[in-house]
Amino acid sequence: EVQLVQSGAEVKKPGESLKISCEGSGYSFTNYWIAWVRQMPGKGLEWMGIIYPGDSHTKYGPSFQGQVTISADKSVSTAYLQWSSLKPSDTAIYYCGRRYSYYDSSGTQRWTAFDVWGQGTMVTVSS
Amino acid sequence: EIVMTQSPATLSVSPGERATLSCRASQSVSNNLAWYQQKPGQAPRLLIYGASTRATGIPAWFSGSGSGTEFTLTISSLQSEDFAVYYCQQYSIWPLTFGPGTKVDIK
Numbered sequence: 675e676v677q678l679v680q681s682g683a684e685v686k687k688p689g690e691s692l693k694i695s696c697e698g699s700g701y702s703f704t705n706y707w708i709a710w711v712r713q714m715p716g717k718g719l720e721w722m723g724i725i726y727p728g729d730s731h732t733k734y735g736p737s738f739q740g741q742v743t744i745s746a747d748k749s750v751s752t753a754y755l756q757w758s759s760l761k762p763s764d765t766a767i768y769y770c771g772r773r774y775s776y777y778d779s780s781g782t783q784r785w786t787a788f789d790v791w792g793q794g795t796m797v798t799v800s801s
Numbered sequence: 802e803i804v805m806t807q808s809p810a811t812l813s814v815s816p817g818e819r820a821t822l823s824c825r826a827s828q829s830v831s832n833n834l835a836w837y838q839q840k841p842g843q844a845p846r847l848l849i850y851g852a853s854t855r856a857t858g859i860p861a862w863f864s865g866s867g868s869g870t871e872f873t874l875t876i877s878s879l880q881s882e883d884f885a886v887y888y889c890q891q892y893s894i895w896p897l898t899f900g901p902g903t904k905v906d907i908k
Contacts, residue, residue: 711899786833787850791844791845791846
C-alpha cells in the first residue's frame with residue numbers, strides 16, 4: 675500500500691526551530707515529487723513547495739520562499755519541512771502529498787496532481 | 802502566479818440533487834486541473850485530474866469538464882458522504898495554486 679506518514683503534532687514557542695517529516699512507503703520514493711501544503715485554521719489549502727527526492731530539486735511558492743526549507747533523505751524515504759524561527763502565524767496543519775505521474779501514448783511522462791496524502795501535522799506556535 | 806477562483810463559496814444542496822461547482826484560472830492552464838474533496842479533520846482526497854479523469858476509486862457520479870480557464874465539477878446525485886469542501890488546483894505552471902474552495906452543505 676502506498677502511504678505517506680507524517681510526524682506528530684508539535685507545540686512550539688515563537689522563535690523556536692522545527693523540522694517535521696513525511697515518510698513514504700509502498701513505492702519508489704526517489705521517483706515522485708513530494709509537496710507540502712499549509713492549511714491555517716478554518717482556511718483553505720496553500721501550496722508551499724515541492725521536492726524531487728531523486729535529485730533534491732526543489733521549488734517554493736513565492737509566499738514561502740525564504741520562510742521554510744524543504745529537504746529529503748532518500749536513505750530513509752523521508753521528506754522534511756523546517757523552520758528556523760517560528761512565528762504564531764505558522765500555526766496550521768501541514769500536509770505532504772505525492773505528485774502522481776503516468777506515461778502517455780507517446781511514452782512521455784506526465785506529472786499531474788497529488789494522489790496520496792499524509793495525515794497532516796498540526797503545528798501550534800504560541801507563547 | 803496563476804490565481805484560481807471558485808464559485809459559489811457555499812452551495813446548499815439536498816441529498817440526491819445535482820451539484821455544479823465552478824473553477825476559473827486567471828490564465829490558461831490547458832487541462833492541467835485537479836479537483837480535491839476535503840472533509841473535516843481529514844486530508845484532501847484527489848477526485849479528478851486532467852480536468853476530467855477520475856482518480857482511482859472515485860465513483861462515477863463525480864465528473865469534471867472544461868479546459869483553458871473555465872472548469873466544472875459536477876456531482877450528479879449527492880450522497881450523504883459528499884458533503885464537504887471542494888478545491889480546484891492548477892498544475893500547469895509553478896507555483897501550483899489552489900482555489901479558495903466551495904463548501905457543499907446540506908439544504
